[in-house]
Amino acid sequence: MGTTTKDYYEILGVKKDASQDEIKRAYRRLARKYHPDVNPGDKVAEQKFKEINEAYEVLGDPKKRAEYDQFGKTPFGPEGFEGFRTYDFGFDFGAKGFEDIFSDFLGGFRTREAPVRGHDLRTSLDITLEEAYKGTVKSVTLTRDVSCPDCGGSGAESIEVCSHCKGSGVITQGRGFFNISQTCPSCRGRGNLAKKRCRQCNGGGVVTKTETLKVKIPPGADTGSRLKLRGKGGAGINGGPPGDLYIDINVLPHPVFRREGDDIYVEVPVRISEAVLGGRIKVPTLDGEVTMKLPPGTDSGKKFRLKGKGLPNPKTGARGDEFAVVKIVVPKNITGKIKEALKEVEKAY
Ligand SMILES: [Zn+2]
Ligand SMILES: [Zn+2]
Incomplete structure (x- = not known):
């Protein structure tokens, strides 16, 4: 059985009746203090950091905590808690996670986070x-x-090597026979100091x-x-x-041309006489006006193809066509003489 006799309350330095909030606060305080980044190479701190996290994994979860309180041990053990350097704690800090807990520890500069591509x-x-x-x-x-x-993009006006620890992040002091290493209080173990926030950003x-x-x-x-x-x-x-x-x-829609893929369509007004007798008519294209031969006896709605007067296909480069659609325009004010003539036209049908 993976039982433990460790007193998690003692490890976190809280009372047995501490609220979840108090536990969380105590955990944050200790995690900052003993974090491996603040104590590089310090095995004691590393061990302590592991213990703190193990304790918080149980006490930070009301369900696990209740079980721990009841049995004085935990059936969960510290499994799944490995590689804390990768910040994979195996439990949840809530939405903001690690960054939230350590944001002030990191001095507000996000230099330790992974690069993220910008939005499209x-x-x-x-x-x-x-x-x-x-x-x-x-x-x-x-x-x-x-x-x-x-x-x-760093957010810092300038970053300087910490003069206190000369960039090591650790201060070593001799005390009797021992050398005591402690986290540099000046740079809080980072080895460098961000001098002021960049004023521009x-x-x-x-x-x-x-x-x-x-x-x-x-x-x-x-x-x-x-x-x-x-x-x-x-x-x-x-x-x-x-x-x-x-x-x-x-x-945008065009007042004259209608587009269909690479082809364009244009309506060409034609007089009755032109439609009957044939003639030369002017047709607008996207390249300017062209003259087209209209054969005698052209019906309204007849389509004439102007090859290659459409749009180029962006993929193939091949040009579409233009289609000129005949629309016979009927005169409104006609005299008796024209009426007589049109009666003669009747006979032609
Ligand atoms: Zn320093
Ligand atoms: Zn800036």
Whole structure:
């Protein structure tokens, strides 16, 4: 049986009727004092730190504590409690965890945490069909967090080697036959001192920056096209890389042309006489106006294909087509003479 006779209350220096809050506070105080980072190479402190954590694992959990109180031992033992240097305590401090407990110990500077990549950002950009046709360069003004240029993201105005312990984090004093090592009270064992918070970022390591980016939009971009600007997202934390910026393209509706994939459609008004007799008509394209030959006897709704007058496909580079759709326009104020003529037209059907 993995029983223990250790008095966890004694280890944490609290009374048997201490509240959970008192236990937690006592644990925090002791954990800071005996933390291996504060006492490098100190085996006694290391042992003490283990004991404190073992005690808190039981007393910090009301269920385990009740069992311990009843049986004077714990059936749980300290298993699962290994490698405390990796901060894997096997129990929960709540949402904020280790950082919360040791935040003041770490002096508020987050130098010991793992690098975290910045967030990706998303924005959208409206372009006209003409811009989509030729490709364009647009300006995007963006306000985002960037790594503070003054402190390089550390949050500290400057970091100096602790003069008290000369960077070792430990002070050794001779007392009789013994050399007593203790944590440097000046730097609290860190070996260096952050001299003031960076004024530019107030210690956060990150500043807000508004910047105007030139964004190149390739020919053929369509609504739903997405551009990626690497590294233009949010700032990374603890030296992590910044995120990326994604720009969603939105092509605005056009007053004349309707787009369908790489093809465009345009309605061309045609006079009755032109439709009947044929002629040359002007057709708008995204490249300017072109003249098209209209054969005699053209029906309304007839589609004419203008090859290659559509948009380029951004992937293949192949050009779409333009379709000119004939719409016969009927005159409103007609004289008797034209009426007579139209009666003759009747006979042609
Ligand atoms: Zn700064
Ligand atoms: Zn020091």
